Amino acid sequence: MSQTLYDKLWRSHVVQEAHDENGNSSALIYIDRQMLHEVSSPQGFEGLRQRGLPVRRTQAQLAVADHAVPTRHRDHPIADPLARDQVALLERNTAATGLRYIPLNDARHGIVHVIGPEQGFTLPGITLVCGDSHTSTHGAFGALAFGIGASEIECVLATQTLRQRRARNLRVRIAGRLPAGVAAKDLILTVIGRLGASGAVGHAIEYCGEAIEALSMAERMTVCNMSIEAGARSGLIAPDDTTYAWLDGRPLAPRGALWEQALDYWRSLGSDADAIFQRSLDLDAAALVPQLTWGTSPDQVLPIDGRVPDPADAADEAAARKIARALDYMGLQPGQALQDIAIDHVFIGSCTNSRIEDLRAAAEVLRGRRKADSVKALVVPGSERVARQAEAEGLDRVFVAAGFEWRAPGCSLCVAMNDDRLLPGERCASTSNRNFEGRQGVGARTHLLSPATAAASAIAGHFADPRTLARQEAA
Ligand SMILES: CC(C)[C@H](C(=O)O)[C@@H](O)C(=O)O
Numbered sequence: 001m002s003q004t005l006y007d008k009l010w011r012s013h014v015v016q017e018a019h020d021e022n023g024n025s026s027a028l029i030y031i032d033r034q035m036l037h038e039v040s041s042p043q044g045f046e047g048l049r050q051r052g053l054p055v056r057r058t059q060a061q062l063a064v065a066d067h068a069v070p071t072r073h074r075d076h077p078i079a080d081p082l083a084r085d086q087v088a089l090l091e092r093n094t095a096a097t098g099l100r101y102i103p104l105n106d107a108r109h110g111i112v113h114v115i116g117p118e119q120g121f122t123l124p125g126i127t128l129v130c131g132d133s134h135t136s137t138h139g140a141f142g143a144l145a146f147g148i149g150a151s152e153i154e155c156v157l158a159t160q161t162l163r164q165r166r167a168r169n170l171r172v173r174i175a176g177r178l179p180a181g182v183a184a185k186d187l188i189l190t191v192i193g194r195l196g197a198s199g200a201v202g203h204a205i206e207y208c209g210e211a212i213e214a215l216s217m218a219e220r221m222t223v224c225n226m227s228i229e230a231g232a233r234s235g236l237i238a239p240d241d242t243t244y245a246w247l248d249g250r251p252l253a254p255r256g257a258l259w260e261q262a263l264d265y266w267r268s269l270g271s272d273a274d275a276i277f278q279r280s281l282d283l284d285a286a287a288l289v290p291q292l293t294w295g296t297s298p299d300q301v302l303p304i305d306g307r308v309p310d311p312a313d314a315a316d317e318a319a320a321r322k323i324a325r326a327l328d329y330m331g332l333q334p335g336q337a338l339q340d341i342a343i344d345h346v347f348i349g350s351c352t353n354s355r356i357e358d359l360r361a362a363a364e365v366l367r368g369r370r371k372a373d374s375v376k377a378l379v380v381p382g383s384e385r386v387a388r389q390a391e392a393e394g395l396d397r398v399f400v401a402a403g404f405e406w407r408a409p410g411c412s413l414c415v416a417m418n419d420d421r422l423l424p425g426e427r428c429a430s431t432s433n434r435n436f437e438g439r440q441g442v443g444a445r446t447h448l449l450s451p452a453t454a455a456a457s458a459i460a461g462h463f464a465d466p467r468t469l470a471r472q473e474a475a
């Protein structure tokens, strides 16, 4: 029977399957690898300790502290007591159980979803979990990767299995090629706008089509990363030569004969031509434009040349209330042009957009230019590896010359769990993935966009279209 990529990943990991009276299937599936971070893991380790259980497969785990870590003064002890305790606890837990832990000042340190792939811990064909919703990122490699809860972390530590419900298949097919100035971030924001924030609940999204095949691994990770913002726990892209070239030689990737064997297997993973998807969405890349969120949910998104929606135009009462509430929190007026909205901050970072390609895209816009005086701007590379690469290319100097602060890796202003946060009412152009109320600090206002659009907006002091800047340059 023909199968999708998801079906193949699922079936190859089922230990035992069960069907309920509605025909839904759930199964005990084998989990190949788990990543752990300081915020979601303590309860899992504690549960294990209380039950007196050992970790079943220590080599299958990789831990790193990223959410609470400061992005300055990394050579000093962590000043914030809560963050210090969280990091110290992860260090103790991993040491006590013999798990692989990447310390703060290690050359491999960074955001969990950036370093997993970098180290080759993430591989095609595997199941990978983490107590973190953006684990969908790793699906860019053709891995079945999803976020799990605290009790599930304990279960994976103890048994290397999980009971899961099988997802339905949703295909997002993008024809054609992305136009210049339009990024993978614009693509995924468009998709989320079309599907809605809970539109893909219960589904695994497979992204395919010419535009997806043409994406770099960094761009594919940006796309899969935000699958959860449409409600899907997993996003997937079939592995191909781009994937293999990127992984070849990574520290934890297979080598020699094992690499050849793995390649043979990985090449069999793509969805069969006649595989059945329960749902599908088709878009043309040529029609895509830079996107910007205006509200407090990632699906409240519009083209950069759009205007703030008017609750009066909403389809029904409930939709009108939702828009009105978002406008109130965001401090916006119906009908306002998005490009007239002034910003206070720019944040380039997060597991969505902090890879070297993202920094290059932003630096290209900023080279020889300066941010507006009214704007505070921050670049937080996704990992030490990204930071060193950027420094080797002189990108850090481009950012600093443009008036940006160049920081050490971590989640930082994506989630404001460290000391990087905004004040109430402050407005931020952010390359991260969530614009929820309070996400970047109590009362802070977040607008999601691509690195290039963030850079163009930093220069303008208000939201700006990176394509306009490129046209001015050419003129
Ligand atoms: C803190 C963590 C558990 C959380 C998540 O699950 O995603 C965070 O990473 C986020 O992006 O909101």
Ligand code: SF4
Residues within 6 Å of the ligand: 067, 111, 113, 132, 134, 350, 351, 352, 410, 411, 414, 415, 432, 433
């Ligand atoms: S960078 Fe943001 S989205 Fe990614 S794991 Fe950290 S907090 Fe979550």
